[in-house]
Structure formats: C-alpha cells, structure tokens
Amino acid sequence: MTTPLYGKYGGQFVPEILMPALAELEEGYQRYKDDPEFLKELDYYLKDFAGRETPLYFAKNLSKKYGTRIYLKREDLVHGGAHKLNNTIGQSLLAKYMGKTRIVAETGAGQHGTATAMTGANMGFETVVYMGAKDIERQLMNVYRMKLMGTEVHTVESGSKTLKDAINEALRDWVTNVENTHYLIGSVVGPHPYPMIVRDFQSVIGNEVKEQIMEKEGRYPDSIVACTGGGSNAMGIFHPFIEENDVKLFAVEAGGSGMTTTEHAALHSASLCVGEDGVLHGARTRILQDKYGQILESHSISAGLDYSGVGPELANLADIGRLTPRHADDDEALEAFHELSRMEGIIPALESSHALAYVMKAAQSGELGDLVVINLSGRGDKDLETVIKLEQGVKDEYP
C-alpha cells in the first residue's frame, strides 16, 4: 500500500484520527509550495525577518591549526540564534494559507520552540509549545523568551521528560485539536509528509552554500559536516548536495557520556551510528530501543541532540552509504565549544559544537579532504548556563 519514501524508512505510523490531517497537510503543501504568492511571502520572511542569506565564513585560524580549509555556514546568525526559524517560517506560512489558527510544537533545547514562538507571534497564531521538564530546567532562558512572545509553554512530566516525550504530548494535543491546529514539527522526523516538508524548508541552507562556495572557492567542498539529533540542519545542508557524489557528507551525532546503554537508557543519542530499525513518532527509522522494542532514553550534553530517533531520510542515506554517521562525545563537544570561541570569536551552540569537535578530531586523518564546510547551526548563548554549571563541577546535576 503506502510505499516507503526513503528506502525502507518513513511512512505514516499514527493514530487513525490523524490520517486525514496528514493528507490535508500534504495536499496543502503540494498546492502552495510552488505558488508564486506563497514563495514571495516566504522569501520576504527569510530575508527581512530571519536575516538571510547567512554568511559562509572562512575560519582562518581554525583552518591554519587543522591544516585544511574550513568554512562555517553561519546559521547561528539567523534571527533567534539557530537554523530552526527557516522551518517555522515555512510551516507557519503554510498553516496560514491552509486556514489554521492554532500551532502546537515540541521543543528540546528550546530553539525550535523559540522559533515557533517568533513566527507564531508575528503571524498571529495561538501558539502552544510542549517541553520536557528536564529540558525546561536546563533552558530557562528559552522558556522565558517563548513566554515573552506570547507562547503558552506546557511542561511535560511524562517518561524521560525530554524531547521524545514533548513530541508525544504535542501529538496528543494535535489528535485532540486537529481541526484548527497545525502541528509544527521541528525536525525531519515524524510521519510523512513532515520529513519532506522540513527538509525542503531547511534546504535554503545548502542552496546558499552551493552558490557561496562556488564564489569563494570555485568548487564544491570535499566534505560537509553537520551535527545530527533529529537531523534538520543536517538534511538542510546535505540535501542540495546529495546528487554531488564527490561531496562527502558527515552526520555527527551526540556520543554523550559513552557509546553504551544501561537497561532503560542509552548514554548517547547516536541512533544513526548504533540504532536499530524500528518505528517511533510516526516513522520507520533507526532508533535507540531495547530488545523488546521499548524506546531507550537518550543522553547528550546538548538538549537539541538528545533524541532517541533520527529522520528517516538520514537513516536511508546512511544505509546506502551516501552519508557517514560519526559521533562526538560530551567532553569533545565542550572542548570544541571553547576552541571556536577562543580562536574565531564565535560562540557555537553545544549542538553545533559536536560537528566542530568531529572536524577537529578527523582533520588530521585526511578523511575530510582539503575543503570542509561545517554547518554552524546555532549560537551558544543559550548554553552558557549549562557550561558554567559544568565547569563549577556540578556535573551530577546534568547526568
């Protein structure tokens, strides 16, 4: 019946109640994605509200130290401090065109929630964001930002109290309020058509890089490196390059505090590296699960990567060998966080620090080639409290 969209991955594993809403969403997306008026408004928001295009910055000090030419795609300069706004602009506009009045979203680090709050406030939606209690604790600033912009933030106390549970709760809200509500999912995860829609709206990143790198270097990079939780910044920068087979794609997942698992939890969030085939949040993909299929809690120093699944298209790209999954652990990410701040005067998000950390680890090996683009998906201001606490030695509070 339904053909899986990405090799064996993808699909629509959702309650019956939502099936018509998914069909409506797909229909709406197909109708508006090439509509001149929609595109004009999208373009306006991306330029004048989000501040695109973002620079492709040559990191000269880093390049010198690691002996390879390193560029940073500065998504940290997007309004709100992360690439997340690219997607919320697109989906909020779509929801507006489809006549929805209410938006619900989940958030991990609070970046997607903040981006949703921004477009929600700007476009006049009633906006509700679900956030795990554990994430609320580690991202108070983002919670306050969302509230400032008129968003209702719901604390999720169930399960692991992180992103996966926030998604469950947002889905439950959508099931209940499906008629007037759009579920604005924040990553390339969930049931079809979400992975496709989010990827398309995030592809502005890779499309800009294509032009910028040609202008600066006269060629495409040898490799592109992006951190991967659900995978929206990775798919956004990878997608326009998928047909360019000479460009290697590296998805760097959170290695957390070790690549092992206990009975109910993984100490990492590396579903591409070590996850198994399964079904989570409406899609078949690679997930962290126990031998019975119960979902394992994940771990990462960065809330934005702390997720037990990954986008189905990324799982397929990994299966067919088009992308290479790698991981960097908490300590390596922290080191990279410091190093970029010190060497280039740019404070990266802890999420993006994983991509940086991997480049720092692998640059000498030659694996990355001579010209590397790193997706600097977000800025690190939101993480300062986490880092300060870690360095004051209260690591136990952030297990």
Next chain:
Amino acid sequence: MNIPDKFSELRSRGESALIAYVCAGDPTPDATEGIVQALIHGGADIVELGLPFSDPVADGPTIQAASERALSAGMNSDRYFDLIGSLDVEVPLVCMTYYNLIFKRGIEKFVHDCKDAGISGIIVPDLPVEESEELAECCVKNSVDFIFLIAPTTTEERINMILEHGSGFMYLVSRVGVTGARSDVAESTNKLLSRVKTDIPKAVGFGISNGKQAKEVVEDGADAVIVGSAFVDIIASGNAVNARLEALAKELKDGILAAKR
C-alpha cells in the same frame, strides 16, 4: 472462545457486549489474574490486555501512567505472553499495543505468540490500514482478528478501506482526542455509528466511564462498549481494587442491558 462466537452468542440474546481494557502487569504482573477475573465476574464479555509501550501516543494520562507502572514492574513482551497464557478465562482476550513492539519481535512471531497465549484479536492504535498489510496477512493466516480504529475524522473512503481489512469488531473512537474517562459522551458517537455500515460488530470507546453513558451508546446502536481508563483509575487508586472493578463492570453491563434498542 473467539470474538465472532462471543458476538453471535450475545446477539442471540439481543445483548451488546462490555469490553474492558486494562494494562497487563499494572501495577504488577501478579495482580493481573485477579483483575481480569474481577472484570469477568462483573460482566465483561471481552477483555483487552494492553502490552505497555514506553511512548503511548494515543493514550491519555491515565493509561500512560498505567504503562509506566507496568514497565517499572518489569513487564515486557516475553512476560506478557507468559502471563496471558497462564490466565484461566473463557472470554475472548484482545492484545492492544503499539506497533514498534510487534515490529521488533517480528510480525510473524508476534502473531504466533498471541495465538499460543490464547489471544483472539490485536489492536494497534498507531498502525493505520495503509501500513498494516503484513500484519493483516499474518492475522488471517493464524485466525487472529485484526481490529481497526475508526475516528470521527475518518473519511468515507477510509471507512470502506478499513472495513475491508478489519475483523472481530470495529473500534469506533467516540471523539477526537486520546483515551481517558470523560463525564459526557460526544455527540459525534451517534453520527459515526450511522456512518459505519457493516455486519461486523461496532464497539464504541474513548471516554465512557459509567452505566448511564454505556446505556446511551448502546441505544445509539453500538454492539459493544469499550471502557478502559475508568478501570485503570481504580487500579491506580490501589484501594479495594478488585471489588470496585467488579462493581464498575456490573454497573456498565447493567447499563448496557437496560438499553432500549
């Protein structure tokens, strides 16, 4: 006894069925036998036993909490089938669980294990008919009924597709939303019952918690009433659980029997 035989038996008496849901292993695996017996003594005609999943997106807070209690008490798929296989009951049993647990065990093995444990039907709330081909085939091969949900949002086209693949009974969701006891029964129930035209028995669930509601639903034309969260609330209270489960089942069944059709 399988599900179609149970419904024929009830139909010959002009009766609608009470289908009771509880989460297996809640609060402990040892408690389940007593709970199931209490439900049957009270009047449950079919018992749905949830196999708890870590991320139950179709369930409200009551059943989420039950799933968490059962999982913390050590429930897993192996123990589930051991436990269900050990129950000494005559009524049909139905397994309700989420797709990843079936997928991970292997669809074929899962259905075999159901069959061996004496389970007559399977409900998978996150598996729409489009994704269900393999499981449907396996169920047919093993004479296990595959029970689908139909929601107020389900289109006519989808209703027809679901009727083609479902068996045992049709699980009509009385309202948009997740599971959980409510004080009123949605108006949409009546409309949905008349939209679904089939000889397969129609069971209505989501939100029903007392005898009065059960009576109304049967008067609207339901062949069965499904009650879950109201039973699970009693289990969660830890207070005179089995006696109160039996009393609620009796109240619900009395409501069903009092309905004028």
